[in-house]
Amino acid sequence: MEKLDAAPVPLPAHTPRGSQAWPSVTATPDPWRVVRHGTDPAGFAQDESLFALSNGALGVRGGLEEAPGTTQGSFLAGAWERSPIGYHERFPGFAAHTDTRIPVADAIGIQLRLGEVPVRLSEGEWLAFQRELDLRTGCYRRHLRWRAPSGATLDIRAERLVLLEEPGLLAIRYSVQSDDYAGPISLESTIDTGRDAVEQGFDPRIGTHVDGGFRTLAAAADEHRAWLVQETAHSGVRVACVQQHRLGDALRCRYGGHAPHGVAQIIEGELAPGRQVTLEKYASYAWSGPHEDLPAEALRQQAGRALQRAGDAGFDALLATQTAALAPLWEQADLAIDGDPSVEQALRFNLFHVYQSSSRDGRASAAAKGLTGEGYEGHYFWDAEAFMLPALVNVAPELARSMLTYRHATLERARLHAREMNHGRGALYAWRTISGDECSSYFPSGSAQYHINAAIAWAIRLYVDATDDQAFLVEKGAEILFETARVWLDVGHFNPRRDGAFCIHAVTGPDEYSAVVDNNHYTNRMAQKHLRDAAAVARWMAEERAAEFDALAARIGLGADEITAWTRAADGMHLPVDPILGIFPQDDAFLDRPRLPPRPRVEGKRPLLLELHPLTIYRHQVCKQADTLLALMLAGDDVDREAKRRNFDYYASVTLHDSTLSASTFSVMAAEVGYADQAYRYFLDTLRVDLDDLHGNAAHGVHMAAMAGSWLALTWGFGGLRVVDGLPSLAPSLPAAWTGYRFGLRWRDAQLRVEVTRQGVRYTLSGTRSLRFRHGGALQELTPGGSIDVPLATPARxxxxxxxxxxxxxxxxxDTAVVHDLAWRQLASELGVPFDNATGERMKGVDRLGSLDILLERADRRYAEHERLALAERKNGYYREQIERxxxxxxxxxxxxxxxxxxxxxxxxxxxxxxxxxxxxxxxxxxxxxxxxxxxxxxxxxxxxxxxxxxxxxxxxxxxxxxxxxxxxxxxxxxxxxxxxxxxxxxxxxxxxxxxxxxxxxxxxxxxxxxxx
Known part of the structure; x- marks a missing residue:
């Protein structure tokens, strides 16, 4: 596996003996540049994800121009296909179709020829290779020094941009310099339609069974432009892709026409030793909505206009534009880590990916893999609102607004989904979706996740608190809040068997290893917050914006009795505390289940859901990810720190972290309850999920929520950031690995700098208005240009x-361990079972039968229960002989x-x-x-x-x-x-x-x- 800014890695098998990889010269990582060296093709798919570029509408993976490979792809947030879901047994309300984001025509291809000989990189010698992502400019660069089988040596450089301010625009600057080759060179620039969606294998997280896909409606090319228009078979999405070039003096376009898969333009020139040729390639996409039926010519002209603007400007001007577009993000993030530049680099990298992959036009959201790959079919989940939006709301609030605007645009689909789920009114958002319809065929861990309504409501409140965007609340947010709140009264009830508490039955929380349960704590706590907020907004609108409220209430049939019922349900919400453990049970039956027996460790990160039948998992007390702890992070203002600590301790012992969402929540909560070492360890897990491929599937696209989670672990965890009564509240602590850190917090029209050192915390305010906030619970107020120094927060442990x-x-x-060890070794010898120090270490603290199970994992046969008991007693006899003395x-x-x-x-x-x-x-x-x-x-x-x-x-x-x-x-x-x-x-x-x-x-x-x- 390749490593970030690491020492040389092995060359591909085709590299001749004696060749060397290009060594890394970066002793200390540059916090603004992500650099990878190494030429092993096995790591290229992961690199394509890491170096993917996006603007929330268009995403282009980081493949090689000369050899894009089978895992290269380009995607549009608005380009997806609809396929029927087949069931052997279908019941009412089951999802009928799935939406899958599918690859569009890929325009990165530039096939190189020296004379008539195609350059096949795999057949030559890679003398040096480097990929680099410049986070300041959003530019991906790569450099290959390559020797052909003929002995000719070339320097090949490519730079790539996906423009943030042009939704469908890709720009490439490509140059080839000769060391010792003299002769003709040609570059075949293509728009390739030969890539289909990945077929689903055993792992349901990647691939799908697409029915239909793209077909080409029209295509053409000449010396000036090449273009094609495609259309999906079922969703009716049309996409046009047009390309053109700016050529250096040594190049001319000789031919344009059809290629085996798409269209191509042939560009020719001459190379000589010490000289280079350069072309700038621009590709522009335009697309329609589903069944919008925009004429192909109209789409082609739309793409052409953006292409003309790019060609007129040139690559350097576009690079300057991209740098300027990213400047506000870095200014507001205001990030610095004193003591570990690699952490600062990784945090910037993660935030950059979340920022660039989030929609900007309100017609889409942020997918689980962004626009970096095909994982999860390009679907949007609740983690967009629970993880990505809170990471963005204080550094790029316009992107948070766009996410919520998308939810409002799909509100009618949520209403229809509620009817499918037998709710007579209200709206229920789909667990996974693109169009707004439910795309999960497995309802126990799909449609049963009603908590998505609460996540969206929570995000609306956070966004409005952080921005004071009352216009959004009145025009869009309130309608979402009211319609989604209605469903809680339908799915829940006041239970006389629980002293009239409001109970919510048959739902699944974030932890998908406990499905269709009663009174999931996360769901109940978040529903409580949702209901209270919906009622508060209704009362506020009735008093402050009466005309708008009356119009909305009339349109959706909202009465005063419903608002009263919301408050009553929230006040009566069933949130029990276990009398023995002093924790919140994850659900009514969770603590009654046995714990999952220990399982042998296997190489690689493979989630339990790919190993065991779901019912086996559901019968045990085991968590895929943070559930109750996530509720305490998002909505635990009324829970004291000691109770949070008890919950943390308990759930840490039963959580496998099979989901990349989990580590960030554990990091935040560990920091809050004073577990500094654990907070930092979980922080590193979420920080480097993709850079180190910790879950083994970064090749399918990066994990957006985990990336956002690293920013939350910094600001919410070490920074102690929460929103309390509408004001930001902070309680910073300092990880032992750092000597200091800094981050920025955008709150309405104010910019708060938070600087943390071992001496304390300095808050500095810029912007146009004063800011009231809390530090360690104490109210503070700053005016623009002012600063204040306060001590670090030190929670009791x-x-x-x-x-x-x-x-x-x-x-x-x-020290009886040595006696136990001798007794177990004697038994192991008699049974012919291997026993080593690692086995003895695993037995520490484990009872006799549990230790026997560990010993017998390596036995050559299974032992019946009576045999196991006899073996345990035999071992105890050896032990007792020793302790008698x-x-x-x-x-x-x-x-x-x-x-x-x-x-x-x-x-x-x-x-x-x-x-x-x-x-x-x-x-x-x-x-x-x-x-x-x-x-x-x-x-x-x-x-x-x-x-x-x-x-x-x-x-x-x-x-x-x-x-x-x-x-x-x-x-x-x-x-x-x-x-x-x-x-x-x-x-x-x-x-x-x-x-x-x-x-x-x-x-x-x-x-x-x-x-x-």
């Missing part, structure tokens, strides 16, 4: 007050003093051990009287990392879990403590223990005063 400490035994109080001398240094000091501090002391011999060991070592309650594996049903053992210890001590501190030396034990809602102190320096609240080298370093004062 450990429970206050602390009432009990629960110790593990093995590895904390006594135990005494006080087996206590680890400082263990007795640490436990005695805890009792002397007035705290209760418990033991939570996976050993079934815990009580015997305490007696042998003479410390049994120091413990108020002991829980071992014989008293629980589920072993660590399940929280049962620590919860049982807390109950036995008569304290609440959040009043306890757990002390463990194993990762599974730390997970168990955190999942129980307790604070964790880890003993040891293993990286696997980094997620604990605190770490100590050994139990002798445990000082109870550190945790009680």
């Amino acid at each position: 450990l429970p206050r007050p602390l009432k009990a400490v629960i110790f593990d035994l093995d590895g904390v109080i006594a 135990f005494g006080p001398e087996q206590l680890l240094p400082g263990a007795r003093d640490a436990i005695a000091a805890t009792r002397a501090a007035g705290l209760k002391v418990g033991l939570a051990s996976a050993s079934r011999n815990a009580s015997l060991l305490l007696e042998r070592m003479g410390i049994a009287d120091l413990f108020d309650h002991v829980v071992d594996a014989g008293r629980i049903a589920r072993s660590k990392p399940d929280p049962e053992i620590f919860l049982a210890a807390a109950r036995g001590l008569g304290v609440e879990p959040h009043e306890c501190l757990g002390v463990e030396d194993a990762a599974a034990g730390v997970d168990s403590i955190l999942a129980a809602g307790m604070a964790a102190v880890a003993v040891g320096d293993s990286p696997a223990l980094a997620h604990a609240d605190a770490r100590i080298p050994n139990v002798a370093a445990f000082d109870i005063k550190h945790y009680t004062t």
Whole structure:
């Protein structure tokens, strides 16, 4: 795999022995330039995604002009095909069709010939190769130094722009310089129609079964221009693509005509050593809406006009225009990371992709893969409003408005979808869509995700708060809010079996591993916020904009009784707290399900949904991504930090992060509750999803929500940004890896600079109006040009007050791990099963039967239950033989003093051990009287990392879990403590223990005063 600004990577197999890749000269990454070296074609598809250019309407992947390859593609947000969905058993309301964004004619092709010999890059020697994306200018450049089989050496350079201010315009500047070749050269410039949509394989995230696709209506080419017009078979979208060139003095266009797939123009010239030829290629697209029936000639002329403007201006002028168009983004983002330029570079790169892939005309939104590839069929999901819009609203609010304008444009389709789902009124937005219709054939994780309505409503409130765009609220936003709020009263009800609480049944939250559940916490909490906001907007409009409100209410039949019902439902929303764990159950049955058994680790990132039947997943307590935590991030203003910490600890232990959406939420929430190390680790996961291809599918397009999530992890996480009562609220913290950072926040007509160092935070305001905001909860006010210095926010990490400490035994109080290890090794030897240090490490903190399962993973046969029990007892016999000789001398240094000091501090002391011999060991070592309650594996049903053992210890001590501190030396034990809602102190320096609240080298370093004062 290629690496960012890395050392040389292997050359392709065709490179002769002795050749070298072009070495990287960038010791420290330039925060404004993303550079990749390397010539392994296996990484080219990922590079095409990373170096894709877009303007929200047109997207062009970063393939090579001379050899575009099978994964190169160009896309238009408005160019999609409609295909029927086939079901063996179809029921009412099932999605009937899917919309798929399909590749349009690709105009990057420039086939090179030396004399009559085609240049095939794979047959020559790559002496040097570099790709570069300049984030200031939005220009993609690449340089190839190549030696032909004949020995001729060429320098080939290409620059590419997709113009932000011309929706359908692509510009390429292409030059070839000769070292030692003299003779004719020709460049065949093409518009290629030979690319079809990728067929779907086993992975449903990429490809589709398209019925239809593009057909060519007309095509022609001459020495001046080449063009073609295509039309989709079913959606009725027409697309025209026209190209023309500006030629250097040494070039002339000899021929234009049809090519095997599309049209081509042949450009000829002469090369000599030390000389170069350059052409500027411009391609322009124009397209119709579905079934708009615009004449082909009208589209061709529209594209031609944009092409003429580009040709008249020239590449350098277009580059200056693009630089100027990007300047406001970088000015308002105002980003700097002091201490890690690679992080600053990655943040800029991610924000650039989200910015360039978001629609600007209100006719589209931001797809899950933007316009960088075919993943997810080009569909729009709820993450556009929940992740991408909040990342953009403070740096490019016009793009946030465009997203919401698209939702208003498809409101009628949402009304129709609500009728399909048997709702007599209101609107329900589709889970995945392009046209506005539901495109998911699997309703349990598709149509059941009613929370999309709440995400859109939440985004409207955020946008209006940040911009004060009351015109949008009155003209478009209010109608969306009211129509979508109506559905909650239809899908939910006041439940007499739950004391009249408002309950919402049979929905799926963001976590698709728990489908069609009752009272999904995320859905309920977001619906509550939605209903309250809809009611507040209705009251505001009735008072301040009475005429507009009366007209809207009359048009949609909205009565005062509905608005009252919204408030009543919000106030009565069912948001229970589990009495044992002190957390919000993800849904009514989530905590009742068993945890998913440990599974062998496999190479590569492969989500569970591609391994197990959905019902197997649904029956277990396992999360694909953040769900309850996301609710607390977006709508948790009324939840205290300690409760958020308990929820974080628990859900971190059951979440697989199979979705790239997940890490950013965990980063934000970890920062909020004071887990600095975890916040930074999750931040890096979302920061480099695509740059390091962490999920193995960046070749299908980059992950827009994860990219946006990295910006949220910076501003919402480390910056502590939230919106409280309509005002920005910040509580910045500083990651240990940095010496400082800075970001900008656009709020209405003010620009707030947030600068964070170890000395504190400096806020500086520019713009045209004053700004009121909060820092650490305290109200601040700045006038333009003013600044203020305040201390860093330091959230508490450990429970206050602390009432009990629960110790593990093995590895904390006594070193019995070596005895366990010897007993397991003896059993493994008798069974002929391999046993290594890694196996022993995995067994730490795990009970006897769980450890046996780990041992038997590598056995050559399956063991029946009675055999397993007998093997476990045999191992225990070997263990007991050893511990019969135990005494006080087996206590680890400082263990007795640490436990005695805890009792002397007035705290209760418990033991939570996976050993079934815990009580015997305490007696042998003479410390049994120091413990108020002991829980071992014989008293629980589920072993660590399940929280049962620590919860049982807390109950036995008569304290609440959040009043306890757990002390463990194993990762599974730390997970168990955190999942129980307790604070964790880890003993040891293993990286696997980094997620604990605190770490100590050994139990002798445990000082109870550190945790009680």
